[in-house]
Amino acid sequence: xxxxxxxxxxxxxxxxxxxxxxxxxxxxxxxxxxxxxxxxxxxxxxxxxxxxxxxxxxxxxxxxxxxxxxxxxxxxxxxxxxxxxxxxxxxxxxxxxxxxxxxxxxxxxxxxxxxxxxxxxxxxxxxxxxxxxxxxxxxxxxxxxxxxxxxxxxxxxxxxxxxxxxxxxxxxxxxxxxxxxxxxxxxxxxxxxxxxxxxxxxxxxxxxxxxxxxxxxxxxxxxxxxxxxxxxxxxxxxxxxxxxxxxxxxxxxxxxxxxxxxxxxxxxxxxxxxxxxxxxxxxxxxxxxxxxxxxxxxxxxxxxxxxxxxxxxxxxxxxxxxxxxxxxxxxxxxxxxxxxxxxxxxxxxxxxxxxxxxxxxxxxxxxxxxxxxxxxxxxxxxxxxxxxxxxxxxxxxxxxxxxxxxxxxxxxxxxxxxxxxxxxxxxxxxxxxxxxxxxxxxxxxxxxxxxxxxxxxxxxxxxxxxxxxxxxxxxxxxxxxxxxxxxxxxxxxxxxxxxxxxxxxxxxxxxxxxxxxxxxxxxxxxxxxxxxxxxxxxxxxxxxxxxxxxxxxxxxxxxxxxxxxxxxxxxxxxxxxxxxxxxxxxxxxxxxxxxxxxxxxx
Ligand code: ADP
Ligand code: MG
Numbered sequence: 271x272x273x274x275x276x277x278x279x280x281x282x283x284x285x286x287x288x289x290x291x292x293x294x295x296x297x298x299x300x301x302x303x304x305x306x307x308x309x310x311x312x313x314x315x316x317x318x319x320x321x322x323x324x325x326x327x328x329x330x331x332x333x334x335x336x337x338x339x340x341x342x343x344x345x346x347x348x349x350x351x352x353x354x355x356x357x358x359x360x361x362x363x364x365x366x367x368x369x370x371x372x373x374x375x376x377x378x379x380x381x382x383x384x385x386x387x388x389x390x391x392x393x394x395x396x397x398x399x400x401x402x403x404x405x406x407x408x409x410x411x412x413x414x415x416x417x418x419x420x421x422x423x424x425x426x427x428x429x430x431x432x433x434x435x436x437x438x439x440x441x442x443x444x445x446x447x448x449x450x451x452x453x454x455x456x457x458x459x460x461x462x463x464x465x466x467x468x469x470x471x472x473x474x475x476x477x478x479x480x481x482x483x484x485x486x487x488x489x490x491x492x493x494x495x496x497x498x499x500x501x502x503x504x505x506x507x508x509x510x511x512x513x514x515x516x517x518x519x520x521x522x523x524x525x526x527x528x529x530x531x532x533x534x535x536x537x538x539x540x541x542x543x544x545x546x547x548x549x550x551x552x553x554x555x556x557x558x559x560x561x562x563x564x565x566x567x568x569x570x571x572x573x574x575x576x577x578x579x580x581x582x583x584x585x586x587x588x589x590x591x592x593x594x595x596x597x598x599x600x601x602x603x604x605x606x607x608x609x610x611x612x613x614x615x616x617x618x619x620x621x622x623x624x625x626x627x628x629x630x631x632x633x634x635x636x637x638x639x640x641x642x643x644x645x646x647x648x649x650x651x652x653x654x655x656x657x658x659x660x661x662x663x664x665x666x667x668x669x670x671x672x673x674x675x676x677x678x679x680x681x682x683x684x685x686x687x688x689x690x691x692x693x694x695x696x697x698x699x700x701x702x703x704x705x706x707x708x709x710x711x712x713x714x715x716x717x718x719x720x721x722x723x724x725x726x727x728x729x730x731x732x733x734x735x736x737x738x739x740x741x742x743x744x745x746x747x748x749x750x751x752x753x754x755x756x757x758x759x760x761x762x763x764x765x766x767x768x769x770x771x772x773x774x775x776x777x778x779x780x781x782x783x784x785x786x787x788x789x790x791x792x793x794x795x796x797x798x799x800x801x802x803x804x805x806x807x808x809x810x811x812x813x814x815x816x817x818x819x820x821x822x823x824x825x826x827x828x829x830x831x832x833x834x835x836x837x838x839x840x841x842x843x844x845x846x847x848x849x850x851x852x853x854x855x856x857x858x859x860x861x862x863x864x865x866x867x868x869x870x871x872x
Contacts, residue, residue, distance in 0.1 A: 279374065279398050282344055283423065286371035288571035292430065293320025293419055294439040295572055296372055298528075300414050301447050302362035302573075303369075304328035305454065305526075306349065307412060310470060313457045316440055319433030321419050324440075329411040332384035335391035338403050342378075342395055344370045358562045362527060362573070374398045375426070376419040385410035397422045441465055442518065445481050449555045450523035452477045474506050474555050482519070486512055486553060493556070493595045500564070501584050503591040505556045510542065510596070510853060513550040521555045524565060530574050534558070537585045541592035543811065544846065546853040556588060597846065682842045687834045694825040696834045703862040709837065710825045711850035716840040717781060718818035718851040725760055725814055731780035732762040739775040740768055741790050747797040748773070757810050761817060763789065785821040792820040815851035 276284070290296055297314060304312045307330025317323040333341055340346050347366035350359065372378055373395040383390030390408030394401055420426045430436060437460050448456040448468045455470025468480045479487035489509040495502035508519075520535050521528070538554050546552065566577040578584045685698040685705055696707040724730040743751065748771060751758070758765055762779030778789030796816040823829065829837070841847045841856065850856055866872045 282370055282374040282398065285344070285367065286374050287426070289365075289367050289371045290375060291572070292439065293324060293436050294443045296320065296324050296376075296416055296419060297326070297440050298443050298447070298572070299363070299368035299372065300324070300326040300416075301444065303414075304330055304412065305447075305451060306361045306363055307331045309411065309454060311455045311457075313459075314440075314444055315459045316437060317461055319430070319436030320416075320440055321427075321430065321433065321436065322417065324416040324419065325413065327411065327413045329409070332387070332410060332412055333380075333382040333391070334384060334387075335389065335403060335405070338380065338382060338391050338393045339400065342369045342373050342393070342400070346370070355563075356568055357566065359567050360525070360562060364568075365571075365573075367571075372416055372419075373400075375423050376421070377417040379415040379417070380412065381406055381408045382412040383408040383410050437461070446521050446528045449474065449477050449481065449521045450528040450557075451526060474557075478506060478553075478555065482553065490553070491595050493591050494598075495559075495591060496587065499583075499587060501558065501560050501580075501587045503556050503558050503588045506554065507538070507541075507556070507592050507595060508553040510545040510552075510849065513542075513546050513552055515550065517551045519553040520551065522558065523556070524558045524560060524576050525562065526557075527567065527573070527576065529576050531576070533581065533585055534588055537589040538592055541589045541596060542853070544815075544851050544853055545596055545849055548852070550853070554592070556592070558584065558588065560584065682847050685838050685842070687831060687838055689831070690829050690834060693828050696829065696838065698838060700859075702859075703865060704860040705857050706860070707838065707841070707857045708825070708850075708855070709827075709829055709834075710822050711854055711856040712837055712841045712847075713822035714815075714818050714850045715844055715847060715856055716837065717821050718815055719844050719846070721761065721779065721781060721814050721817050722811075724762075725810065728760055730760060730762040732764065732777045733780045733783035734764070734777045735775065735789070739790055740772050741775055741793060742772045743797070745771070747794075750797055751793070754809055754813070757813055761810075761813055763793070765793075779817050779821075781821040782817060785823075787820050792816055795820060818851060 289299065293316070297316070297320065301312055301314065304326060307328060309328035309330035311329045313325075313327040315323065315325040315327075337348075343366075345366040346369075347364060349361040349366075350356070350364045369378070374397065377396040378394070380393045380395075381390060390406045391403050392406035392408075393403040420430070431439075441458060441460065444456060444458045444466060448454070448466070452468070452474045453470060453472040454468075456466065456468045457464065458466040466480065468477045475487050475490060478490055486508065489512050490506040491509060492506055493504050495504040517535055517539075520538055522531055522534050522538075523529065524531075534556070538556060539551060542552050560578065564579045566579075567573055569575055569577045683700040683702065685700050685707075688697045688699055690696055690709070691706075694709060696709055696712070698705045698707060721730065751765065751773060752767060755765065762777065762781075763775070764777035766774045766776065768774040775789050775793065778792070782789055782792055796813055799812055799816060823837075848856055863872075
């Protein structure tokens with residue numbers, strides 16, 4: 271075949287493939303157009319997975335009758351001009367490709383009226399062929415109906431999933447856009463059923479409530495953006511008690527644009543390290559604001575990704591902001607009231623059920639109550655029964671110097687040890703009920719913070735072994751270990767290569783030795799854990815939590831009352847007393863109110 275230039279219609283069908291991959295991409299492009307048109311309400315209707323019908327109705331500024339045909343030409347846009355700076359794009363669209371792309375692979379019926387005009391206009395274009403625009407009565411705004419998507423591209427149709435799963439994708443896109451733009455009211459109807467509706471008041475929490483339910487919305491923690499940085503992250507992240515099994519509940523918007531970013535998603539996940547068990551992911555809506563000249567939105571045909579000039583800065587801003595919010599506000603895991611448990615919904619597995627309910631106001635009462643003279647009855651007696659009183663003073667000190675912004679401090683209420691159960695749980699009484707503390711998890715937390723501090727200021731104590739131990743390693747383990755020699759030394763290990771497959775263990779962290787634990791088991795445990803595939807930056811943290819885990823008292827050991835008291839005192843002094851380094855709870859709270867209710871006293 272001789273070289274020739276493709277016809278306009280074939281060229282645009284090929285180009286359409288980049289922008290319009292599936293029905294959900296049509297929805298995204300149309301909704302973004304509505305957002306660019308300043309709409310405050312956007313209604314989306316789909317039928318047959320979007321292949322039969324996609325309709326987007328907005329109340330935006332409309333399209334002038336004289337321009338509507340032009341809007342469907344390739345590279346026709348009202349959003350940028352010849353002398354625009356491509357590094358300063360504030361609109362969602364700018365490529366002028368969406369409408370012509372859609373119209374080349376579907377029947378598109380557009381009706382529009384500008385609010386200031388009496389006359390509306392209708393424009394129909396079927397698989398690239400159009401009739402001239404005609405006058406039409408219409409509400410202010412624009413309605414675009416797309417029918418028989420991909421009917422002229424059988425190859426593309428073959429790649430469509432079932433209508434049900436295309437509908438799910440559409441649902442996800444609309445949910446994401448609604449969350450990215452809480453100031454706009456969204457509604458989605460799928461095959462005649464209302465699937466989603468957001469109020470549009472500008473509150474992310476309301477959108478979360480509409481998408482994931484009131485329980486989740488109530489357990490979301492606000493981010494406190496750092497106003498001084500050119501980059502800031504605001505929004506909501508979930509309490510560790512309600513994490514999910516996948517990343518789909520992480521929504522990221524950059525300057526109002528819904529984007530996908532593995533990096534930023536990872537920054538958010540990383541902030542949860544130590545709060546969540548592995549393979550658990552947070553629910554989050556994170557709004558990043560960045561200087562426009564710092565982001566390149568023109569790197570992806572569907573504009574799903576953006577590139578940052580200073581990616582590392584964005585990454586650390588997000589991570590630190592989320593981390594700070596968690597440290598400040600993460601609640602004690604509480605046992606749900608029976609009624610609340612039912613309301614938590616069908617999805618809650620027995621394992622998660624206990625951690626469902628998160629209640630900071632009560633925690634706040636507890637924390638404040640322990641300071642004030644008018645705390646709950648009996649509290650002072652409890653506090654007074656501690657001879658050293660250190661924990662009480664700690665608590666009060668925090669409470670007083672902290673302003674209203676930190677009413678939900680991450681401190682524990684004062685706890686009085688009652689005993690131990692099953693050689694595993696310490697039973698304690700607090701001002702607001704009973705606490706069950708997992709002795710291993712609690713001790714692990716205490717030791718983890720200690721070893722982390724020592725590691726940071728290079729003060730880890732090391733205990734030489736009387737008999738150095740040889741440890742035979744797999745090649746992968748050997749490489750891993752020798753690559754992190756410095757970290758190991760800083761933590762108190764002395765390990766020397768011994769041949770090319772073995773190492774000689776000469777000293778172990780004193781903590782391990784005190785616990786009477788084997789340095790070999792800790793090292794192997796560490797290497798196995800690392801092999802599970804953590805990122806490089808995690809190595810030291812992984813090492814420290816392994817040391818803590820291997821040194822901590824185990825479940826199944828009888829703990830004397832004094833020992834239990836000492837442990838609770840140490841836990842109270844921790845920065846994150848409520849979770850072990852792996853993110854499991856250290857304690858469960860049986861609230862006084864729940865006990866009263868359960869015993870029918872109220
Ligand atoms: P882009 O969004 O990149 O400009 P599109 O093909 O999506 O390209 O749209 C072309 C033009 O049509 C837009 O620039 C805009 O002027 C107009 N337009 C499209 N949808 C709407 C709408 N819902 N309301 C008002 N104007 C619209
Ligand atoms: Mg567009």
